[in-house]
Amino acid sequence: MHPKDTATRYDRIASWWQTQHQSSSYGIAQLERAIKFTPKKQLAIDIGCGSSGRFIQVLKEHGFQVEGLDMSEEMIDLAKQLHPGITFYRADICRWNPPKRYSLIVAWDSTFHLPLEMQKPGRC
Ligand SMILES: C[S@@+](CC[C@H](N)C(=O)[O-])C[C@H]1O[C@@H](n2cnc3c(N)ncnc32)[C@H](O)[C@@H]1O
Numbered sequence: 197m198h199p200k201d202t203a204t205r206y207d208r209i210a211s212w213w214q215t216q217h218q219s220s221s222y223g224i225a226q227l228e229r230a231i232k233f234t235p236k237k238q239l240a241i242d243i244g245c246g247s248s249g250r251f252i253q254v255l256k257e258h259g260f261q262v263e264g265l266d267m268s269e270e271m272i273d274l275a276k277q278l279h280p281g282i283t284f285y286r287a288d289i290c291r292w293n294p295p296k297r298y299s300l301i302v303a304w305d306s307t308f309h310l311p312l313e314m315q316k317p318g319r320c
Pocket of ligand 1: 206266304
């Protein structure tokens with residue numbers, strides 16, 4: 197599915213996603229493990245952050261300055277409400293050029309949505 201179509205579908209379920217997943221622990225143990233391997237707790241970004249920003253919350257608690265990125269406008273708008281003051285990018289990860297250097301980049305449960313040809317090195 198093209199990323200634009202994926203985003204349209206997530207727009208429709210953004211509110212449901214937020215209430216259903218905000219307190220989910222799915223992937224959090226893996227995030228905590230990744231954080232342990234990150235010596236500089238500076239700037240982090242959550243790619244495909246969704247409407248709950250649950251990874252953003254954990255990263256903030258560990259002292260990171262955090263940003264979020266998602267292709268779905270509705271997901272981003274809801275995440276902003278829960279995390280005021282955080283920079284969010286509405287973008288397709290396949291076309292996005294990072295404007296900064298990050299100590300940690302998280303992309304939990306998001307990049308599997310990309311068409312296979314976009315997952316090949318050099319396409320993203
Ligand atoms: C299954 S949800 C996971 C949300 C969050 N990472 C979590 O675990 O709660 C997938 C998210 O990836 C986003 N996404 C899918 N394809 C994307 C793309 N090409 N660029 C940016 N975000 C994308 C969707 O809009 C959606 O918010």
